[in-house]
Amino acid sequence: xxxxxxxxxxxxxxxxxxxxxxxxxxxxxxxxxxxxxxxxxxxxxxxxxxxxxxxxxxxxxxxxxxxxxxxxxxxxxxxxxxxxxxxxxxxxxxxxxxxxxxxxxxxxxxxxxxxxxxxxxxxxxxxxxxxxxxxxxxxxxxxxxxxxxxxxxxx
Numbered sequence: 001x002x003x004x005x006x007x008x009x010x011x012x013x014x015x016x017x018x019x020x021x022x023x024x025x026x027x028x029x030x031x032x033x034x035x036x037x038x039x040x041x042x043x044x045x046x047x048x049x050x051x052x053x054x055x056x057x058x059x060x061x062x063x064x065x066x067x068x069x070x071x072x073x074x075x076x077x078x079x080x081x082x083x084x085x086x087x088x089x090x091x092x093x094x095x096x097x098x099x100x101x102x103x104x105x106x107x108x109x110x111x112x113x114x115x116x117x118x119x120x121x122x123x124x125x126x127x128x129x130x131x132x133x134x135x136x137x138x139x140x141x142x143x144x145x146x147x148x149x150x151x152x153x154x155x
């Protein structure tokens with residue numbers, strides 16, 4: 001993925017919307033338009049053009065919402081709706097970076113703790129902020145948080 005996330009995500013969504021329209025892929029087009037609408041809405045609300053990581057954050061939020069919705073549909077015995085949500089997740093996930101493996105996450109955490117000289121749970125916020133910044137949205141911050149907490153308690 002190119003370094004310029006601003007171009008690569010937003011413009012890639014726009015180009016893929018055109019391609020889906022040309023290919024008459026209505027479902028894919030509707031998902032991409034939904035993502036573009038969410039980005040545009042945030043831009044209107046904030047009155048500024050979004051940067052790459054902000055667009056990525058919106059897409060991550062949309063994926064998370066669909067995961068939660070799919071779980072609820074499965075609990076409610078609505079497999080058809082859960083299947084639709086999962087299909088939307090697949091399309092949206094194409095625009096997100098490959099997540100870090102557990103080993104890469106642990107390595108990053110150890111590197112950040114060492115570089116910051118963190119040695120108590122009080123340093124949790126600084127460590128998590130640095131992990132978020134260094135991982136560029138690739139780390140699962142929920143899992144990272146529990147690993148960091150464990151590491152800081154040990155020291």
